[in-house]
Amino acid sequence: MAIRLALLFGLAWFQDGPASEPWVVYEPADGRANGKHVVLIAGDEEYRSEEALPMLGRILARRHGFRCTVLFSIDPETGAIDPDEQTNVPGLEHLDRADLMICFLRFRELPDEAMKHFVDFVEAGKPLVGLRTSTHAFDYRRDEESAYRRYGWNDREWKGGFGKQILGETWVAHHGAHGSESTRGVLEEDRRDHPILRGVGDVWGPTDVYTVGELPPDATVLVRGQVLAGMTPDAAPVAGAKNAPMMPIVWTRAIARESGPPQRVVCSTIGASQDLESEGLRRLLVNACYWGLGMEENIPARSDVDFVGDYDASPFGFGKAKKGVRPEDLALGR
Numbered sequence: 587m588a589i590r591l592a593l594l595f596g597l598a599w600f601q602d603g604p605a606s607e608p609w610v611v612y613e614p615a616d617g618r619a620n621g622k623h624v625v626l627i628a629g630d631e632e633y634r635s636e637e638a639l640p641m642l643g644r645i646l647a648r649r650h651g652f653r654c655t656v657l658f659s660i661d662p663e664t665g666a667i668d669p670d671e672q673t674n675v676p677g678l679e680h681l682d683r684a685d686l687m688i689c690f691l692r693f694r695e696l697p698d699e700a701m702k703h704f705v706d707f708v709e710a711g712k713p714l715v716g717l718r719t720s721t722h723a724f725d726y727r728r729d730e731e732s733a734y735r736r737y738g739w740n741d742r743e744w745k746g747g748f749g750k751q752i753l754g755e756t757w758v759a760h761h762g763a764h765g766s767e768s769t770r771g772v773l774e775e776d777r778r779d780h781p782i783l784r785g786v787g788d789v790w791g792p793t794d795v796y797t798v799g800e801l802p803p804d805a806t807v808l809v810r811g812q813v814l815a816g817m818t819p820d821a822a823p824v825a826g827a828k829n830a831p832m833m834p835i836v837w838t839r840a841i842a843r844e845s846g847p848p849q850r851v852v853c854s855t856i857g858a859s860q861d862l863e864s865e866g867l868r869r870l871l872v873n874a875c876y877w878g879l880g881m882e883e884n885i886p887a888r889s890d891v892d893f894v895g896d897y898d899a900s901p902f903g904f905g906k907a908k909k910g911v912r913p914e915d916l917a918l919g920r
Contacts, residue, residue, distance in 0.1 A: 608665060608676040610640060610913045612647035612654040620651035622879060625684040627704075629659040630692035630719045631669045633793065633902045634859035638717075639690055640916045641862060644894035646875060648918075655680045658913060659694070669907045673728070678703040686878050687712065688871075690857065692719035693739070695726055701734045708752060711841070711849040713878030715871065717857035721749035721796070722757035753853040754801045754839055761833050762794030762813040767824060769795050769856055770812040771866065772832060777808050781882035782838065782852070782873045785889055789870065790819045791861030793902060798833045798855070804848075809836035809870070811856065836870065838877070850878045859899040865891060894918070 614620070626643050628635035636658055643654035657677045661668040672694050681687060681703045696704070708714065716723070722739035724747060726732055736744035739756045746756035762769060771789025795811035810832035814821040823829055835855045840848035852874040854867075861867055868891035876885045895918065900906060 608660045608913055609655055609657045609680070610643075610916045612640075612643045612656070612918060614651040614653060615648045618648075618651035619653070620881075622652050622685045622881075623680075623683060624652045624654045624686045624688060624875060625680050626654060626656045626688040626690075627675060627678075628656065628690055629669065629672075629675055629694050630690055631907075632692065632904050633690070633718050633857075634900050634907065635690035635717070635719075636667050636669055636907065636911070637859040637899055638857065638862050639688065641859075641893065641895075641897050642688065642868070642871060644918060645868065645872060645891055648894045649890045649892065650872060650875075652875070655684075656913075656916070660913075664910075665912055666909070667907075667911050667913065672725075673697065675700065681707040685712070686875055687714040688717065688875070689714065689720050689723060690717040691723035693725040694723060695728050695732075696724075698729075698733055701732075701737070705734055705737065708748070711843040711846050713850040713880075714752075715852045715854070715874050715878060716749075716753040717854050717871075718793070719757075721753055721755050721853070721855065723748050752839075752841070752851060754805050754837060754851070755798050755853070758797040758799055760794050761797040761828065762811070762824075764794050766817065767794050768792045768814045768817045768819075768821060769835065770814055770819070770823070771809045771835060771856065771864075772812050773809055774807055777806065780806075780808055780838075781885050782836075782870060782877050783808055784873055784885050785887055786866050786870045786873070788819075788864065789856070789866040790864050791856045791858065791867065792817050793856060793858045793861055795828075795833050795835060796855040798835075801834065801837060802839065804841065805834075805837045805839050807834040807837045809834070809854075811835035850880070852878060858902050860902060863897075863899055
């Protein structure tokens with residue numbers, strides 16, 4: 587059986603990232619495995635998800651015992667990671683055996699045979715975490731006959747698609763001024779005892795606050811985004827309507843399903859690669875994985891979120907992705 591699996595999925599299933607596979611796998615540190623498999627899907631052009639999710643996967647694997655498989659938008663001709671490639675994310679079949687999904691996607695349009703794995707995971711009621719542009723993860727412009735076009739961010743029948751129906755909001759607008767007004771995370775006072783906020787202190791990121799309209803009734807806001815008049819943590823809050831009230835930037839949902847327990851969902855509109863330099867945000871996202879899996883009793887008072895290996899986050903922006911990086915370049919030694 588092991589040989590068959592190795593042939594089917596490559597040795598990446600058993601060890602960290604061989605050169606033959608268009609994804610990377612991070613195995614738990616020795617003696618730390620908790621038996622849970624997390625699939626992280628990076629695919630956005632602007633906020634360097636291809637940098638953020640490998641580091642988040644490393645932390646989850648080596649600090650917390652999750653086995654983590656990180657998928658990317660891949661140039662099918664070169665095999666290199668290409669955030670501008672909107673139609674090719676190899677490895678989505680890993681979702682068939684995943685316990686939790688973390689997605690950081692923007693305007694993808696995947697072939698139906700690949701998209702089916704994503705949709706099956708969601709509609710099975712499994713837990714997921716959506717980051718930043720995942721509110722507008724899909725955009726069906728090429729294939730209007732796709733069986734999954736309802737997942738598009740602006741679908742009219744399944745209003746707002748995956749973003750609105752599952753995460754709680756689709757793309758609306760930039761609330762803070764993009765590129766000039768950064769974000770301070772302000773924890774909701776009456777939610778400070780929520781497991782996801784355990785040990786979470788300062789949260790700041792250079793990306794701006796997104797506009798959020800009316801969230802569904804089952805949403806619980808954990809963090810709001812204070813718009814700052816500058817791109818440094820010590821910038822003053824913007825005066826006026828932008829912060830009165832402040833927009834939600836992190837919330838949870840418990841979506842009722844016909845069978846089984848409610849589906850646990852976490853959405854964070856902060857989460858770019860530079861945002862992950864915030865220790866508080868990293869801790870929040872790690873805690874969110876525990877909570878999503880119903881493992882909140884295992885969240886320590888202060889989750890270990892130290893970086894695993896070097897982390898030099900690139901600035902956000904279109905056309906700024908590092909060229910020629912392949913998934914195997916992101917592998918870790920044992």
